[in-house]
Amino acid sequence: MVKLYEIVKKNLKILIRSKSSALIILLGPLLLILLVGSAFNTSSFSEIAIGSYSGSYSELSNSILTKLETDNYKVTRLENSQQCTDGVKSGVVNICIIFPDNLNVESGEEIELYVDQSRANLVFAIKSAILSKVTERSDELSKDLTETIIGQLTQTSAELQLKRDEIINVQQKNSDLRSKVGELESNIINMNVNFSELSLIVSEMENETNELETEYNKSFNALNNLIDSIDAEINSFNALDASRTNALSKISEVNTDLSSSNLQLQTIRDTTDSIITRIEAIAVTDVDSIVSPIKTTTKPISKEETHINYLFPTLIMMVVMFVSILLSSITVIREKTSAAFFRNFISPTNSIVFIFATYLTNILIVILQLAIVFGVMVSFNPALSSTLINISLALLIITTTFILLGMIIGYVFSSEETATIGSISLGTILLFFSNTIIPLETLPTGFRQIANYNIFVIGEAIIRKIILFESSLKGISKELYLLGAYILVFIVIIFVIYRASTELYNIKRHLKGK
């Protein structure tokens, strides 16, 4: 224990008394976190420059630009499309929007967005933000158009409803007419029967008159006159009969026409009913629902935070990774290349004590830095203090992993320069194959699967879960076990290479000394 204390004390003293080390390793990350903290403590994009060009700005294109300006985007109207795209290339503007001349809803032309794909992260963010603004305006226009269509349909439905009633009325009247015509027909037919009987009577009267003529010649002339009058009457009745027959025929025709008209009215009524039913069957008449039948809302699974809070897991991982790897590799290599190393080596002290002391020295420094970083972060977001216990434990494990990795680098390399390059290279590889530069999802499947085991990715996932989702230790147990496995493997590697690497280094130094 005394030895451990003395070694750690010695390591810390040497580190602190070396001005350059103290400045770079101790103050560097703190400065970084302060700068980043101050710079990113906002939840919106600022100073995003948008270049726009149109041969002729329409009301629609102007309204889109106004919307962007309202959201604090810096919009510059450029003189031609070339200037606009060149602006993206030179970085004067972050995105270039080219509107078609006199853009309007009917034209169906497309708005062109020019972005610098090499600035992957920015492009995704800006493109998405600007597209959302354009889509917002597009939705507004769709709503207006749909509202008009729905209005027209509603009005048509109402008018059809009125006409339907009128059709029913006409149908009713038609039916009444038909029944009256039927009645008339029957009356006429009945009238027809009376005429036949009268003719028979007249015939009988004629026969009896002829008999009377024979029997009674006295009044012959008078009777003849009577017979003539009766004949005239019969002729008149015959003419009436003809007219009746004609009337019956016409009534029959009217009846047929009425039936046909009634059928047509029924068809019109059915069609009207069908149209009304179809219009009424349009269940969704809400304009919003028609314009966006499926509504999506992006809801944050954590509380809405400023950029710094979203950046914090990545930021803290970067600090932890680079400080831990660099610090531990430099501590090991400085010890190894120190003239005093030989005296340590030949002292009656087990190598485990030196290895553990190196680890302890590094973890103490990193913990101190993290405490300051965390303190700064809590000042930006006081809610973070509730995660203190979980985050401390998680950071201890993550930091341990990186320190051991750095120690391996220190034991493998034989000069401070190569160890530093090795540390930075390794850190950069770990950083590159994480979500920080480009999303892991863009990598080929094989690489992605490997990258999922990247210590940086695992560490970042742990910190994000704790800080943003307030996850419990149980919720991050899988990741912690993975890091635990890494730690065990690294410890074994360190013990294997410690003796071999120091001996190899001493041989090199010995031979070089000659």
Next chain:
Amino acid sequence: MVNQIEIKDLTKRFGNHVVLDNVNLSIPQQKIFGIIGESGSGKTTLLKTIIGFWRSDGGKIQFEGRDLEKNTKFIRQIIGFATQDSGVYPKLTAKENLEYFGSLSNVPYSTLKNNIEKVLKFVELDYAKNELAENLSGGMMRRLDIACALVHNPRILILDEPTEDLDPLLRREITNLIRKINSDSTTVIITSHLLDETEDLCDEIAILHNGKVLKHGTPEQLRDSFSKEEEIIINLHSKKYTTLMAKLKNHKKSISSMKVENGKLVIRTRNAEPVLVEVLRTVDRLKDKLLEVDVRKASLGEVFESLVRKGG
């Protein structure tokens, strides 16, 4: 005499290069034992192998009757080692360096505190105990290095080229310190290629060449093994040695050679006493003035040169 360290058939290779080739040595207790050899002869490798820093490729090393391989911890406890490069931390003060290395050697804190005070006084660095090591002069740094090797009261102190790169004054300072340490019953093993200094300082010397021990013994024994002759060196005020040389021809039987070197007459003889009497008598008769007269055996340098020439 009890041998504290026994080295038998020790071999060490770096790749195909044999650095130590069947080295056999016995290092006595409480003596100053010197290992001399040219640069690259294997001196440092020998020291580092016998303390277990390098793993040997053959042979056996015993400290006080205990095998090195099985008793590394014990052996590291009883030895102190100072290299030609100062093995201290420049960013720690003299006292902090001593505290640190003392604690590594399992010295209880109270004892260590006393040891530090004692050692600082012993190496005459107590006035600079709070100075950062990087601010110490070359001699002070070397003394601090030796102090670090002594802070745990080792029974054996190994010093690898302790006077290397030091000016004559500092060199004398360090040799005096080594004598002082040895007078405290500590066995001291030193390596050097400065033969005169080693000859004066060491009780026993081993001559190492191309990884092999060419000769081992007291300086006297080494010189005797080289030649039984002695040298009489005469320095006359007149620098006229012709007459003197002519007069001495009477002793032709006992004088093997006479020559003038650097203004001095060097006479090699197997019987120095009568020759010296005759020299003094003749000088008196010639009424010349005798500035310097010295009788000595062959120097270690000569022995070394002769052995290396034979061995190489």
